[in-house]
Amino acid sequence: MASCAVEGGCPTDYIAISVATLFFILLLSRFILPFIVHKVPHTKGSGFWIPVIHIFASFNLLLSLVMSVNFLKFKRRHWWQSCYMWAAWVEGPLGFGLLLSCRIAQAFQLYYIFVRRRLPPIRSYIFLPLILLPWIAGAAFIHMKKPLNHRCHTGAPWIIPIVCLHALYVAILVGFLGAIRHIEFRFDELKDLLRGIVVSASSIGVWVFAYILNEIHDEISWLQVVSRFLLLVTASVLVLVFFSISSSEPLLSQISLKKREPKEFETMGQALGIPDSGLLLQREPTPVIDPNEPLDKLLLDKRFRQSFMAFADSCLAGESVHFYDEVHEHEKIPVDDHVRRIYMARHIIEKYIVAGASMEVNISHRTRQEILTTPDLAHPDLFNNAINELMQLLKMNLAKDYWSSMFFIKFREEASTRSTSHDLEHMTGWNFSPRLSSVHCFDDPFHHEQFSKCSSHNSHDPDP
Structure with missing residues (x-):
C-alpha cells in the first residue's frame, strides 16, 4: 500500500482514471451531438468558442491531476513532466482558472444585457484573458519560488492562498448570479x-477538502490514495456539471442535448411567443396591392412582405427585408415587456448589425454605432434609423424591379385565388380552421423557394 500510495498505480487510481475518461467522453458528446442530432448551425463568436475553450480547460484540469498527483508510475525526467508544468500552469490558469473564467464571462454577458440593458463593453475574447490574470500571476509566482516537492505537493503555508484563489473565482460567479436573480428569463438561463452552482459548489467543497488532505498529510499512505481518488472523481463531476450550465443561447443551447421547449422554433419571434409570428393563415383576407403606395406601407402586409423577401433573396440582397421583418416582429412586443424586447433586440443585433454577422445589413457607421452602444436595449426606437436608411436603399434598388418580376405575378395570382376562395366561403358558409398557408414563402429566412431568376441587383451600396 505504501508503494502504491507513493508511486501510484493502485486499483482505485485506475478506477478514478476510468471515471474521468468516461465523464470527458460525455462532455464531448454534449457538445457534438446537438450539431449532429438537432442540426444546430455553427455560430460565430462567444456562443461557440466559449464552449470550445471550456472543453479545452476541462481536459487540462483532468490531465493535470493525472500527471501531477502520482496516478501513473513514471519518473520525471523531461521538462514537460515537471510538477510546475502540470500543477502550477496546466491545472491552474489553463485548467480550473480557465474553467471558472468561461462561466464568469457568460454571467458577465447576462448581467450587462439584462440588468444594465446594454451590450457588454468588453468583448469575451478580451474579458477572458483579463479575468485569468490573477491565475497567471499566481502560477508565475509559484514557478519562481519553487515550493513543490518531488510529489508536486506544497507546504502548509501555501495552502491558504491557493484555496483563496479558487474561492475568489467561485465568489465572483456567485456575485454575478446574485445580480441577475431578479430577471425573469425566458429560456431557463437563471x-x-x-x-449548476449548487452541484458545482458541493463538488468544489469535496475537491478542496481532498486537495488539502493530499497536500498536508503527505506521510499517510492510505490518505494519499483516498484523497487523490476524490480529487479526480470530483473534478470529473465538476467539469461535466459546469458544461451543463446554460450558455445563454436561447433557441437551443449548443452545449446541451436538452431542448428548452416542447417544440422546435424556426424564428426568434416564435420562440418568444410573439402573436402570429411565423404563421400565414389561409383564410386571412388579402388586401389589394397598389404599386403606387409607399413601400414601407406595403411591407406592413405579411403576405406582400414574404413575396418581396423571396424576390430580394433571389437577387442575393435579402438581408434588408429579413431585417425589416424581424424588427416588425420586435415592435409587436409590449414596451413594458423589457425582457422579451431585449431577447429580440440582441438576436437582431447579433444577426444583422454586428460587423461580420451572418446577414449583416448595409447601414451607416453612425447608425450602427448608435445601436451597438445604446444605453437601453429595450428602447422602442432602437432600430428606427436603420430601418429608414434601408428603406431608402430598397426603394432605389429592388422595389422597381419587383413589380415586373415573376414573384409579383405569382403573388397577384395567389391573391386573386384567395380572394375567390374567401368569397365562396361566405356564400356557402364553409368554416375553414386556421392552418399554415400553402404559399411558398416561409418565415425561415434560409428556405425560400426560388420561382425565377431576377436581374443582378444588390442592396449593398456604400454607406450613406
Whole structure:
C-alpha cells in the first residue's frame, strides 16, 4: 500500500482514471451531438468558442491531476513532466482558472444585457484573458519560488492562498448570479445557472477538502490514495456539471442535448411567443396591392412582405427585408415587456448589425454605432434609423424591379385565388380552421423557394 500510495498505480487510481475518461467522453458528446442530432448551425463568436475553450480547460484540469498527483508510475525526467508544468500552469490558469473564467464571462454577458440593458463593453475574447490574470500571476509566482516537492505537493503555508484563489473565482460567479436573480428569463438561463452552482459548489467543497488532505498529510499512505481518488472523481463531476450550465443561447443551447421547449422554433419571434409570428393563415383576407403606395406601407402586409423577401433573396440582397421583418416582429412586443424586447433586440443585433454577422445589413457607421452602444436595449426606437436608411436603399434598388418580376405575378395570382376562395366561403358558409398557408414563402429566412431568376441587383451600396 505504501508503494502504491507513493508511486501510484493502485486499483482505485485506475478506477478514478476510468471515471474521468468516461465523464470527458460525455462532455464531448454534449457538445457534438446537438450539431449532429438537432442540426444546430455553427455560430460565430462567444456562443461557440466559449464552449470550445471550456472543453479545452476541462481536459487540462483532468490531465493535470493525472500527471501531477502520482496516478501513473513514471519518473520525471523531461521538462514537460515537471510538477510546475502540470500543477502550477496546466491545472491552474489553463485548467480550473480557465474553467471558472468561461462561466464568469457568460454571467458577465447576462448581467450587462439584462440588468444594465446594454451590450457588454468588453468583448469575451478580451474579458477572458483579463479575468485569468490573477491565475497567471499566481502560477508565475509559484514557478519562481519553487515550493513543490518531488510529489508536486506544497507546504502548509501555501495552502491558504491557493484555496483563496479558487474561492475568489467561485465568489465572483456567485456575485454575478446574485445580480441577475431578479430577471425573469425566458429560456431557463437563471434556473440552469443556479442548479449548476449548487452541484458545482458541493463538488468544489469535496475537491478542496481532498486537495488539502493530499497536500498536508503527505506521510499517510492510505490518505494519499483516498484523497487523490476524490480529487479526480470530483473534478470529473465538476467539469461535466459546469458544461451543463446554460450558455445563454436561447433557441437551443449548443452545449446541451436538452431542448428548452416542447417544440422546435424556426424564428426568434416564435420562440418568444410573439402573436402570429411565423404563421400565414389561409383564410386571412388579402388586401389589394397598389404599386403606387409607399413601400414601407406595403411591407406592413405579411403576405406582400414574404413575396418581396423571396424576390430580394433571389437577387442575393435579402438581408434588408429579413431585417425589416424581424424588427416588425420586435415592435409587436409590449414596451413594458423589457425582457422579451431585449431577447429580440440582441438576436437582431447579433444577426444583422454586428460587423461580420451572418446577414449583416448595409447601414451607416453612425447608425450602427448608435445601436451597438445604446444605453437601453429595450428602447422602442432602437432600430428606427436603420430601418429608414434601408428603406431608402430598397426603394432605389429592388422595389422597381419587383413589380415586373415573376414573384409579383405569382403573388397577384395567389391573391386573386384567395380572394375567390374567401368569397365562396361566405356564400356557402364553409368554416375553414386556421392552418399554415400553402404559399411558398416561409418565415425561415434560409428556405425560400426560388420561382425565377431576377436581374443582378444588390442592396449593398456604400454607406450613406
